[in-house]
Amino acid sequence: MEQDRMMNKLRILSDAAKYDVSCSSSGSRRQNTANGIGNGAAAGICHSWSEDGRCISLLKILMTNDCCYDCSYCVNRRSRDTERATLTPEEIAELTIEFYRRNYIEGLFLSSGVYKTPDYTTELLIRTAHILRQEKHFNGYIHMKGIPGTDERLIRTLGSYVDRLSINIELPSAAGLKLLAPQKTKRSILQPMSCIKEGILARREEKKRIKKVPSFVPAGQTTQLIIGATPDSDRNILRLSEALYRNMSLKRVYYSAYVPVLTGPNLPALAQPPLLREHRLYQADWLLRFYQFRADEILTEAMPDFDIQIDPKACWALRHPEQFPVEVNRASYHMLLRVPGIGVTSARRICAARREAWLSYDTLRRLGIVLKRAKYFITCRGKYYGGQHGLERAGTSLYLQEQQRQYEPMDLFSGVTP
Amino acid sequence: MNYRYDNTFFGFLSVVFDAYHDGIGQTGAISGDDGQDLFSDSVFVEMDPTKAQRVLDGLQRQCGSKICHYLYYAFLAEQPQREYYLLRFLRQAFKQKESFCRHLSEPDIWKVRRWAARTGNERHRLLGLLRFRELQGGLLYGPVAPDCCVVPVMAPHFVKRLPAEAWVLHDVKRNMGVYYDRHSVTIVDIPRPSHSIILSEAEPMFEELWSRYYGTISIAERANPSLRQQFMPKKYWPWLIELE
Secondary structure (H helix, E strand, O other), rough: HHHHHHHHHHHHHHHHOOOOOOOOOOOOOOOOOOOOOOOOOOOOOOOOEEOOOEOOOEEEEEOEOOOOOOOOOOOHHHOOOOOOOOOOHOOOOHHHHHHHHOOOOOOOEEEOOOOOOHHHHHHHHHHHHHHHHHHHHHHOEEEEEEOOOHHHHHHHHHHHHOOOOOOOOOOOOOHHHHHHHOOOHHHHHHHHHOOOOHHHHHHHHHHOOEEEEOOOOOOOOEEEEEEEOOOHHHHHHHHHHHHHHHHHOEEEEEEOOOOOOOOOOOOOOOOOOOOOHHHHHHHHHHHHOOOOOOOOHEEOOOOOOOOOOOHHHHHHHHHHHHHOEEEOOOOOOHHHOOOOOOOHHHHHHHHHHOOOOOOOOHHHOOOOOOOHHHHHOOOEEEEOOOOOOHHHHHHHHHHHHHHHHHOOOOOOOOOOOO | OOOEEOOOHHHHHHHHHHHHHHHHHOOOOEEOOOOOOOOOEEOOOOOHHHHHHHHHHHHOOOOOOOHHHHHHHHHOOOOOOHHHHHHHHHHHHHHHHHHHHHOOOOHHHHHHHHHHHHHHHHHHHHHHHHEEEEEEOOOOEOOOEOOOOHHHHHHHHHHOOOOOOOEEEEEEEOOOEEEEEEEEEEEEEEOOOOOOOOOOOOOHHHHHHHHHHHHHOOOHHHHHHHHHHHHHHHHHHHOOOOHH
């Protein structure tokens, strides 16, 4: 490897890949082979954190930024005057192995600009995966991008090598796609996505009958949506995510606040990336996946955007005072999950503990349940601890707490103007 | 009766075995062997694997392997008075047997669990933050300075992951380490090195590549150093190649 040339390529291609936010290495239990290197850690392992506070767990890199598409939001669009570079499959494989054995990374996240055609690009991705898995006997994590418009057979071959596949939707509506990414269509994105889904389901069925079957995308598929590049409302975005979870059985939808690095006639002029909005979307996403909420409950037609000041769950609770306070000793698991301040762990602990004995306010505290917000919404053996004004005051206190949090020095969003 | 032992986990279990033999009610202080003889009447207990194994087997049979896990990890956390609290933990476990798992929220037991979680968390974090440097001859050298004694419990992870490499995990704080020679692991004492380490020829290039990668992957518009520090405390920075 020539150092200078490699250094330059790595700089260009990692710089171009950084706007892809997914960096998880969880979900795969791939075992190491006798003469191999690496294995999957089901919980995922973060190896470093970059200066923006995001974890680095994979070598996230583009194969090439020499893209034949011209999507206006993208830093690699054809019409942009920027340095171009391409890594060969052999170079990527060597870099991955050398980084991996030094414990810098958990595996490879390989994305790519569309070089010549989607099929040709995917063939190069397959070649890289093949070298890693078959020649280098690498059993660590591999996440690759599905290129919209790729042939189904190629997608299936790629899926047999990797742990996770993702196809980015990027723009959450067909109108946005037409405006900013005219060469992509909704169909060209959704078709490979459902191909992967069917592949995963088919393999799951086979597994019931046959003991050992080759893996197919064991860590599932994900996608990414860009927030703030198009005028879509939060409600539309959330409903799209819900549909993707339900119909495409996606593992995750990632949200990426649009970073205004480019200017263009169709692009919005933003001063800063909408980080707080992105954060609210992630909170709502968690409500969909772990808290048994529906998108229509979180954001209604009358209120299509998030209240940036307060988290979506507290917002729902304040809109539904008729549901509260709930009695912790009787409320269902489903209802406990809806209490602001009580999460999945707390709700489970409450359910387990109340089987043994009645829960008092003090027991809750000893169980490690944070009552700062929850106290306004619960009763313990019929007694209410949220002060004499009850639920009416709850809203004000929650807003105040949230604001204090935003101004604390150890803040998640120190770069955000409120 | 007061006891001293050699600071190892099995040594501690041998003490527990002897303490039960001598009458557990009369047990006084148990202390590690750090040169000072605080109590003139204290007995030094030799580490005996069969005794230790019997205690461990009994615990696993009566209370389950989760309790054994708590005991070992809490021991590795090296907290003050660990022998005192762990003996209480064991006595209660042997008294309550299978129902012991349901008493885990009692203050003393909770403390042991917190210690165990401390070790577990640091282990997990260091599995990611450990950096190997290739030395001349191909040996991978990974220095760390953890708060808890996590190196022995980190080794199995790397045995599975890098079975065809020779590597050392070096606990710089405790002057010990785990050495793997492509076949088996051994716990070794590593005294202060008399000469500095010699890196392999390719090593500086990959370290440079990694540092460069680390620099470019961050999005400047989203800079948030305090969040980074929350995940990656400063105490680990001296060992991280990308932050030098």
